[in-house]
Amino acid sequence: MVAQDRKECTSTPTPRLFIFTYGTLKRGFSNHTLMQDLMRTGDATFVSTCRTAENYPLVCGPYRVPFLLNMAGSGQAVTGELYAVSVSGLARLDELEGISRGHYERLSITVELDNGDGDDGSCGGEGVTCAEAYYAHRSYAAEMWKRNGMKGLTVYSEKEAKGYVKRKDRPHNLTFLDHIQLFLHSQD
Template structure:
């Protein structure tokens, strides 16, 4: 079975966890239909999309067609069984051609925003500059 997964952070092409993502990328950039808050949180500067429609703005990302094994790898990375972590939930995204796609996304638990420092956000996209914040924090010790 295949699944459509919207990725907005480290699973995107060119980011540190893309090697986990064995899905087939659909061409183009996609944006969430709903405005949603995307933050950079915690000591690892993780991208954290919260399921709070109407807050933030449409978030940019990539859409992948993923098989069951690939989905299991992503679920493991995103630690969906841990409380206060990520949950895979339905989402609608819009392609560059205006087409709306039904897919799933990993939403971060809103409670994490009280547990970990929020470094940035809400943001319209997680970029390489945001990813570099993690590397700087690790280098600083």
Template sequence: MAMLRSNVPARNKFATVTFLTKNMKGKKKRFAISNRCCAVLRFVYAVVSAARLQTCLRHDLSCAFRPTREPGGKGDGVWGNGWKHTVSLPLMPRVFVYGTLKRGQPNHYRMLDATNGKAEFLATALTTQRYPLVIATEYNIPFLLNLPGQGQRVRGEIYEVDERMLAFLDAFESVPSMYQRTVVDLEVEDGGAELPPGSITQVFVYSTTSYQPDWPSGRSFQSYDTHSDHGLPYVYREARD
């Protein structure tokens, strides 16, 4: 895995780009390029990143470019002070779970079942935008309504999964009728070296636009827990009529 870091002062003649190669145990190689060359590289990077994101959504792949913001950094959103861009190969999809698939919740065992595929916990995180997280239907199912700007910032967990687990999750979440798999921006709360606390990343999430008219006005939660005092325990699928 390689990481690119760019520090580009607005009026400096040269911009310094640092390549960090994990396989070289953190050994740094530095070189200087002109601001004009850096501007061209920024443009190319932006185009490639946008095209890659479209490919992710079209072909159900995780993003090759994983932009993450370093805590306290300042940047312009493409390259800039405080931004680092990670290119990971081979590609592994990442999924944000916020409901019954979280640790300690009724369906977490499905993430651990090797027959469903592989899932590796990476970090806890909050959505950067507010969304309504509601508990609905007679079975008390948690739903993340795809209504950015409403509700609260939602807390959940990031997992890296293989294609088999992703296919299982698509079927488990009844995509696209009940939930839709989309991309969400997250702020990492507690993660490792690849996802440090405070960094911003994009992953898949199962949210929905298939909700009843009264759901958005119902109680919204920041963090789901079936065992909480809300009095709406999840009804297991095996117990449903």
């Protein structure tokens, strides 16, 4: 009976999902403040730097916003960061990424971990793990690839982020999807 009481008192760990970040959520970039907030509240933990196990296109769209395109086999291996995120943390990330508004889609991805610079070894030790990533929504991803000359980046670096415009500083008379459509159909 005592063992059963102990079992009832044991708390189960908060479910976590691995999220691969490749753009503005990474350390040193404009939206990383959200990740820092999630880490402060215990809703996210930095795991490791990593790269995609397969090649994917990583491109910039309007306002130098980065987009990972769900087109495995195109582009190059993309470097980023892996975080373990709680369900409530995931809801905040989904909101930022506009999941319900058709901006991005959260889908699975396989990543290769770098050699142990993370502070959480919970990925199983093989160096490869399944995660999820925020991909450009399928409604415009193929056009975004064509608009970028079918050339992708290996990393969203300070160079690519130099012209990034924060959401609060963008024109508010159009939706983000409107801005994407204008970018896709512009000639510059």
